[in-house]
Amino acid sequence: MLPRRDRSWPFLKGVLLCSLTLSSPMAADLDTGDAYSFDDFPREEPLVYPDWFKRSFLDIRTDLEEALAAGKRGLMVYFGQQRCPYCQRLMRVNFGLSDIVEYTRRHFDVVPIDIHGIEEVATLDGDLVSEQEWALREETDFTPSILFYDAEGREALHLRGYYPPYQFRAALEYVADGHYRRESFRDYLARGENRMVFDSEDLNEESFFAPPPHNLDRRVRAERPLVVFFEQGDCHPCDVLHGQALREPAVRRHFGDLDAVQLDIRSETPLITPGGRRTTARDWAADLGLFYAPALLFFDEAGREFLLLDSVAGFYRLRQVMRYVAAKAYRDRSYGAWRASRRE
Structure with a gap:
């Protein structure tokens, strides 16, 4: 790797969200390494979902109704691959943090979709398609992709790819607290950034x-x-x-x-x-x-x-x-x- 340039100010990404985001610290025993630098070749071992992911019959409208009946704000649909290193990063790092898990489970049900899967899905608009067809239609080009649906079944946010814990926390709060109704995710993040502008x-x-x-x-x-x-x-x-x-x-x-x-x-x-x-x-x-x-x-x-x-x-x-x-x-x-x- 090339040497880092000398700079007058420290890197502030770790505190990007200031008061906008959840405040619990990262678990001390969790080895996350560099959030942006890791071996991203396909993994030999298949992915294992957390046991709190929803056991869904892939009727997404019913899944949303059940989430709302349980007092939740909406539904998260996770699109992933069995040997995707970015998906494993999400499971082991982001969902390895107790505050993220607690906040996610309190506000959302999570339905997993295999982007190569052949199981039939009943989507919110009433279509019957395979998991793979739905993934292609939703342009889940980079896994993990997550679709957030609000209580009305509208798409509140679409994350394409892996984001480290601080941005993922922000995405959860952006949807759960209804910020998506008033501003873009870009503007929401910018309000919590408070960083100097570099040349x-x-x-x-x-x-x-x-x-x-x-x-x-x-x-x-x-x-x-x-x-x-x-x-x-x-x-x-x-x-x-x-x-x-x-x-x-x-x-x-x-x-x-x-x-x-x-x-x-x-x-x-x-x-x-x-x-x-x-x-x-x-x-x-x-x-x-x-x-x-x-x-x-x-x-x-x-x-x-x-x-x-x-x-x-x-x-x-x-x-x-x-x-x-x-x-x-x-x-x-x-x-x-x-x-x-x-x-x-």
Whole structure:
């Protein structure tokens, strides 16, 4: 890993949520390691759900009704894979913390879905589909994905991928306390952040990033797909991405075949979006609802967005994404459908 840059201020991610989030400390005997740096290759041992997950007949409307009858705020539907290291991280780290488990069980029932499963699901809108079909329809591209449904059966929040405990706590409270009715999850997190804004000079640089000005207009078809890195200063997960996964030749070589730009998610840097709109990096990130950095947003040659990776991602996950892009599979199928076809 590349050495960390010297900085005048400490990394404050651990206290991101201030008074907005639950306040119980992490269990002293829980070895979480670095929340952003771990072996993300598929596991040999299959995943085991916590015994407090709901034993569901996969009638989601009935599951929601039973949750409300038990005095809960809504339903969490967990989409995962048996050998997914990010899913195991969620189970062992996030659900290894007593405060998260207690808060989750008090406010939600949790229904597990295997994204490769063949069991029939009755969804809230009355459709009968397989677990795999539902997962593809809900664009659960990166597991674990969690759909939060409120008491009216409306989707309150969709988390795609693994997030460390402090952000996961915030997501639970954001839905349980009804903040989703008044503000975006991005704005909710920002209210609890209270951090200094760092300059773009604090960002990690890469040789494949195109320099400004950033005219990303693709109303006239481009020759190559585009990836936009939304990052921010004093960002530990950004450092991990650049210092580890992006140093690996199996990942790095693919970026030579893309147009790539880096934007500071908080900056007023002017740009033109792939759709031809004039805006700033900060306003575009807000319009997209981005709340996690680094976020990688992919567009095809005609400016169509086809993939967003905005959760913890290591070498294996990023390599799979870049293989999907390099194969130009995005032209006729989603990432989830491509992944399923490779598995079959």
